[in-house]
Amino acid sequence: MKCEWVHENIVLFVYNELADDARFELEQHLARCPECTAELKAVRKFHVALSSLPVEEPSPNLVAAARMRLQEALETAEQGGVWQRLTFDPWTWLRQMRFSPALAAVLLIVGFAGGIGATYSIFGNRGPVAVDTNSSAPSQASITGIRSVIQEPGSDKVTIKFDTTRTEDVEGSINDQRIQQLLLFAARNNYNSGVRMDSVDLLTQTPNDAHVREALIYALRYDSNPGVRLKALEGLSGYVKSDTRVRDAILEALMNDSNSGVRTQALQLLRPVTADSSVRNVLTQLSQNDKNQYIRSQARNMLAQLPEID
Amino acid sequence: MPADAWVLPIGGYSSSGVVNRRAQGSNTPDPLDRGDMAGYTTGRIDDTTLVREAQRGNRTAFEELVRYYDQPVLRLAMHLTGSQTDAQDVYQEAFLKAYKSIGNFRFECSFYTWIYRIVTNICLDHIRKRNVRKEDAPVATDQSGDEFDLLSQVPDGRATANPERDLMARELGSRINRALEKLTPRERMVFELKHYQGLKLRTVGEILHTTEETAKNTLFRATQKLRGALADMR
Numbered sequence: 001m002k003c004e005w006v007h008e009n010i011v012l013f014v015y016n017e018l019a020d021d022a023r024f025e026l027e028q029h030l031a032r033c034p035e036c037t038a039e040l041k042a043v044r045k046f047h048v049a050l051s052s053l054p055v056e057e058p059s060p061n062l063v064a065a066a067r068m069r070l071q072e073a074l075e076t077a078e079q080g081g082v083w084q085r086l087t088f089d090p091w092t093w094l095r096q097m098r099f100s101p102a103l104a105a106v107l108l109i110v111g112f113a114g115g116i117g118a119t120y121s122i123f124g125n126r127g128p129v130a131v132d133t134n135s136s137a138p139s140q141a142s143i144t145g146i147r148s149v150i151q152e153p154g155s156d157k158v159t160i161k162f163d164t165t166r167t168e169d170v171e172g173s174i175n176d177q178r179i180q181q182l183l184l185f186a187a188r189n190n191y192n193s194g195v196r197m198d199s200v201d202l203l204t205q206t207p208n209d210a211h212v213r214e215a216l217i218y219a220l221r222y223d224s225n226p227g228v229r230l231k232a233l234e235g236l237s238g239y240v241k242s243d244t245r246v247r248d249a250i251l252e253a254l255m256n257d258s259n260s261g262v263r264t265q266a267l268q269l270l271r272p273v274t275a276d277s278s279v280r281n282v283l284t285q286l287s288q289n290d291k292n293q294y295i296r297s298q299a300r301n302m303l304a305q306l307p308e309i310d
Numbered sequence: 311m312p313a314d315a316w317v318l319p320i321g322g323y324s325s326s327g328v329v330n331r332r333a334q335g336s337n338t339p340d341p342l343d344r345g346d347m348a349g350y351t352t353g354r355i356d357d358t359t360l361v362r363e364a365q366r367g368n369r370t371a372f373e374e375l376v377r378y379y380d381q382p383v384l385r386l387a388m389h390l391t392g393s394q395t396d397a398q399d400v401y402q403e404a405f406l407k408a409y410k411s412i413g414n415f416r417f418e419c420s421f422y423t424w425i426y427r428i429v430t431n432i433c434l435d436h437i438r439k440r441n442v443r444k445e446d447a448p449v450a451t452d453q454s455g456d457e458f459d460l461l462s463q464v465p466d467g468r469a470t471a472n473p474e475r476d477l478m479a480r481e482l483g484s485r486i487n488r489a490l491e492k493l494t495p496r497e498r499m500v501f502e503l504k505h506y507q508g509l510k511l512r513t514v515g516e517i518l519h520t521t522e523e524t525a526k527n528t529l530f531r532a533t534q535k536l537r538g539a540l541a542d543m544r
Contacts (some may be wrong), residue, residue, distance in 0.1 A: 012526060015504060017442050046537055047505075052482040053490075055506045058384035062394055066384060070376065073406055074369055080412065162323045298390045 003029075006036045014043050019265055174202055180209065187215045193225040200228050204235025213239065217249045226259035233265050240269050247273060251282050260292050274302050314330045321367040327502045338423065364412050372412065376405055378439055382507070383429050389506055390498075392487065400436065419516055426517045430499055437495045489539035497532040 006029055012018045013026055030037050056082075058066075147161040160180040172179045186199035200219050203212045219232035235255070247270070254266040267286075270279050286299035355374070363371035383404060387397035407428055415424055490498055496518070503514045504525075515525040 008530060011510075013531055015511075015529070017526065043533075045535075046540070049482070049540070050486060050505060050536070052479055053486040053506075054483070055385060055389050058381055058388060058394075058397070062398070063381055066380065066398050067376070069398065070380075070402055070405050071373065072408060073402065074373070077406055077409055078368060078412060082350060 003033060003036050006030070006033070007039055009035070010040055010043050014047055070127070082203070176203060180206070184211055187228075189217055193223075193228060196223060196225065196228045197231060199233065200218045200231040204231060207235050207238065213243065213246065217245065220249050222251055226257075226262055229253065229257065229259065229262050230265055233262065233269060237269050240273055247276065247279070251278060254286070255282060260295070263292070263295055264298070267295065267302070271302065274306055280306065348383055350370055357424065358417065361412065361415060361417070361421050364409075365415070369409075372409055375425075376420065379425055380405070385487050386426075386429060386502070387433060390502055391436055400429065400432050404432050407432075423513065423516050427519070430503070434495045434499060437498060440479065441491075441495070483498055485540060486536075492539060493532050493535055497528055497535070500528040501532040501536070 004024055009022065009026060013023065023056065030040060065244070075248050101232065112283060118123050121227045143164050145163045147163065148159075151248040152159070170178060170182060174180075177256050180203075183203050186195050187203060196219070196236045199214065200223075203215055206212055207216060219234065222233065223229050233250065236246045236250065240250060241247075250266045250269050251310045254263050254270065257266070270283075273279050280303070283299045283303050287296055287303055290296045290299065357375065357378075360371045360375050364375060380401065384397055384401055387400035387404075388394060391397050391400065392409040404425065408425055415421070419427075445530065490501070493501065500514055503509045503517065504511060509517075511525045511529065512522045518525065
């Protein structure tokens with residue numbers, strides 16, 4: 001063992017702070033090293049000399065005075081614990097949880113219940129706020145688009161207009177007004193030409209209705225499917241004489257329709273009204289200029305059959 | 311914390327409520343190897359129970375804790391500051407701070423260590439402020455200021471029958487004080503707690519938020535410096 005190590009640890013030896021094994025080694029060294037023994041003697045002497053600065057015990061009067069002063073201050077002092085109790089301390093909470101498994105279980109149950117309740121209340125409140133109560137329940141239909149969102153000034157009420165798609169079945173007579181309306185709608189708006197065809201076909205059974213005739217004229221003019229247009233022509237055939245609007249629509253089809261079958265059918269429908277000046281003008285034009293040879297010859301024949309007007 | 315501490319009677323701290331701390335097997339370490347801490351007797355309510363009560367706002371429980379520890383606190387403060395007035399200020403500040411923040415006490419150390427931590431921090435501040443004042447003073451080398459001469463605070467009644475010996479002791483005490491003041495605040499605190507207050511270095515380390523090994527090294531350095539400053543005393 002080196003003397004240096006002893007010199008470094010001799011202070012701890014004097015203060016009785018050395019571990020037992022180190023103390024034993026140091027004592028063994030001191031027994032055979034006079035230099036280190038002299039150092040120990042010097043340190044002990046110094047240790048005693050430092051005690052010349054006494055450690056005074058506080059007098060009873062001083063203690064009493066200090067306690068009284070503190071007691072007075074404590075009467076007005078606020079414990080920090082007041083705020084700590086009001087503020088959430090996760091560490092304290094966890095410590096209490098450790099000792100209170102029952103409380104933990106209760107908190108979990110309350111948490112779950114609160115969460116479920118909150119979910120219901122949130123979704124329960126959203127319905128009447130977001131949806132016009134006059135309309136049908138939107139949950140049963142998918143929303144295809146929002147038309148408008150209007151908030152009433154000074155309140156939290158909001159009116160939203162939206163479109164929904166919903167599949168419904170309606171049964172009824174062909175003369176039923178509701179069925180008629182649906183057929184008219186289908187004849188004009190449906191993207192499926194087969195559905196339009198069926199609708200127009202059904203509408204031709206009741207062409208007396210003005211709305212139905214309008215729908216048939218519309219189909220003749222604008223429907224992209226020639227079959228639908230032919231069906232419309234068929235439905236309108238009885239009104240070529242009596243309804244000039246029908247006649248004009250058929251003339252228009254005769255002049256401009258892209259389908260020769262439609263034009264031929266239109267031409268046949270106009271036979272009863274060839275005396276009409278507008279029909280005659282059209283026939284004249286067709287007989288001279290039409291690209292379709294059959295149309296030209298048919299127009300010429302029809303014109304030839306007309307009585308001469310001088 | 312021992313589980314049976316919860317069932318201890320608290321109200322009034324009557325003799326029926328007095329519990330032997332050691333008999334309970336409290337995990338609170340024995341604070342001192344001096345064994346002379348005021349109130350540290352076998353017949354009193356354990357610190358844990360008193361601290362719990364104080365944390366619930368029971369001021370009487372806190373005052374009971376104060377009575378157990380205030381004399382060692384005063385003794386330390388008097389020796390470090392060299393003034394009864396300053397010691398009283400340290401005492402007041404430390405226990406008020408403890409009262410206000412006892413809710414933060416987590417039983418990670420003994421209450422004794424915790425209160426000593428507060429006291430030593432206040433004393434360290436006191437020493438640092440005093441050092442700054444002395445550095446700022448134009449006559450810093452003048453050591454005649456009685457404020458720091460502890461022996462001047464010793465009551466006259468303690469004077470021995472031998473005035474010459476008494477005078478020598480006073481001079482020696484003044485020299486030691488001057489040597490102690492040359493230590494860093496931390497060295498001074500370790501030396502104070504070990505040499506004059508007689509605490510174990512493990513406890514000193516806990517109080518100063520450091521390891522026992524660091525406390526040992528600091529004590530060694532402090533002793534070397536003091537021996538150098540008081541070389542002719544050896």
